[in-house]
Amino acid sequence: MELANIEKLVEKYENAETTLQEEAILKDYFTKEDVAPHLQEYSYMFNYFTAVKDETYTKTIKLEPKKSNKINFKWLSVAASIALLFSVFIGKPLIKDYQDRKEAERIYAQVNEGLQLLSNNLKKGEQAVAQLYKQEDKANKALK
Template sequence: MELSNIEKLLEKYFEGETTISEEKELKVYFTRETVPSHLERYKDLFQYFSQESTITATKDLKLNTSSKKSRYAWMGIAASIALIAGIFLTNTPPNPDETLGTYEDPEIALQETKKILNMVSQLMNEGKQELVYLNEFESTTEKLTK
């Protein structure tokens, strides 16, 4: 067999594009006694494959198809359904009378709104202080690019 053909087959093999007959050719080639030195590293691989393909099972496997396993499987499925149903049935929607965040008195609502907006403003200003470093970085990069 031609050496360049074997090298092409090896490339195809490692790309996963060979057919079964091409793989058999490679196995036959690498189980020979003489293999070129640059392909010696593949010899053990293909010899292993050819040896392992001859192994057959010596015992019959018996599958245990007892009803206990299927019963446990059905119990697990039933428990899962019961759990999901319990979660959805106990999670009742809130009463419209118990709505949170609403105020009857407009003055109290205005005071709470001002308090929350003041807190948001303070947090925004804290974040704005950190942007000073970004402005400094930007001015430095502008100096370097000019």
């Protein structure tokens, strides 16, 4: 492509009036070795544009977002509910045991108290009987 033509295109390019085809012509011209010195800047620009287009996204694209946070919460709730269930299952008989023992202790204390009362009263009776025996002895001695 002759220089005059390129210069015309360059002017259109600067005013953003070129078509894609015309820009392709310019790119073709400016990415080759010999460029007129006063148009050198365009060579840098077009070379840069070409070079940048080579850059690609190399990582693989995942379609589902990472679930790490959600999974944590999910497993946390599962663990919590399991712990709750266990504590209910294991805790219930334990509590029952404890309540039974409390009840037994209460009953034992009551019985103990009752027996104590009985024995005290019996002792009182015994003393009275002993007194009677003494009286009787005295009476017998006196009668002899």
